[in-house]
Amino acid sequence: MTSIAPETARRVFRGAEPIHGMIYFTPFGAEAYAALGFTHPRMGYFASRSAPMGAVAAEVTIATFFNFNPALVYAVLPEAWTIATPEQILTARLDAVDRSLRKAWGEHVDGTEVREAAELARRAAERACNRPQGRPLFGGHASLPWPDEPHLVLWHAQSLLREFRGDSHVALLHTEGLNGVEALVVHAATGDVPAAALQMSRAWDNDQWAEGVASVRARGWLEDGPELHLNEVGRDRRQRVEHQTDVLGSYPYEAIGETGCSRLLEISERLSGEVIDADLGFPAALAARRRLRA
Template sequence: MTFGRRAWQTIEPLHGFIYFAPEAHERFEALGLHGGAGYFASRSAAFGRASAETVIATFYNFNPAFVRLNIPAAWEKATPEQVLAARLDAADAALRRGLGDLIGTDAVAETAALTRKAAEAACQRLEGRPLFAAHAALPWPTEPHLELFHAQTLLREFRGDGHIAALVTAELTGLEALVVHAATGYLPAKALRKTRQWSEEDWAAAVTVLQERKILEPGEELALTEEGRAQRQHVEDLTDRLAEPAYAALGEDGVERLVEVGKPLAQAVIEAGMLPHLKKK
């Protein structure tokens, strides 16, 4: 495991909670953004009034019809500025709930400083990273826990844009990439298909294509072939390499310190039940 991947995996809960937090759903619904509209609008609002095509391209594995059902209609209910403000307010409330007494501690301030250093290094590599670049143009919050949230948002989108580049290079469509992900067993296929709104017919067609390409084993059970496992590993390795410029600014010692000081914060968020797909320890 590269030191960049270790840092990302450790700190990611301090961003990822925003997609599950009831505080976020409540604020988006107050703007008239229900279900998928809140997700698509809140993550793409950094672009301004993003088109459906922009969201399809940069989010990658959602059914385009699902995106078009929500975007650009979301912008008739709320402005991008309102959505961004609601998202930050939700992050503030959720982190205060999840971190509790840890809010305002030196651990939060140090983790924020380290992630910000990595994120600012990433900002020197904007090219080819549209979703990251859009978020990089947003102002930095001043409170340490929100500075940490924003920094990790940038690092997540920096890595995500690189991951999409790797998937395009592997000649995997968004749906095919989702099926390959399901075949690893990390998350159930049914859940991935449902949240991305792909029909059973669309899913089955993608499985057939991947079987014909010798990426999936024949049969009803999703399983990667040896070639499929090699391709998946190549995509993950390339994703790691493309994310390294951010963490190189910290060096291995800095990453080790980030993991040390940030892990208890991330674990607090998990223990608070803010990421339902991750088990509490």
């Protein structure tokens, strides 16, 4: 095995992330969950991402998802488990993935590049399975059987790599003493994502958000003024978390080395671009940021 630079791990992960992330936006997902009987707009998201861990209590999802308002989770769990089993939900999710990627990649869905990317990503994800400790959401996903078709293998592999990295990131946020809403405030203060979008998508009300802003400001991480901007101290603390996330996230990619990472990035950026362009519901701002990074 060869060591992988943290920056390389970040680039490869980001290059392939739309291949996984589309499941949270695709209309095929909404259709699949509605067919199960889900009526709450967030039930499919929370239930499908929690389902690899089993029919867990809302508190487990709150703990592992980290930055959502607990009230939002309680609104859909454990009710979702009375409507469909985790196995039924996971089947519906994989069907939505299949339909989405077939739409994005068309006749090339079983092509050489998809197969090559799937093989590389799977090798990285299987290495990640050597270190499940402290990564509960990843561990749940790692317990699922591998699909057979290459495009689904690629999606599952990227899902594993995403949850591996995400669990590490949550642990590092805890080391900085940040709670969920405070972490979102810090993210908003980077300027990468509008504060309103983060607040709304995670369902924090204005008072809760203001309390989070006040807490981060009291730490001395924000510039003076009404706008959210990290000062030098805040940027340094944020960068420390991000860099260490990249360090921990580099472990899986050691399985394929720098050459494999370079090839996986080359292929997955093309495939991700096709996913974004396939009218699968990606928010325009998210798609634009992805293209700028590419």
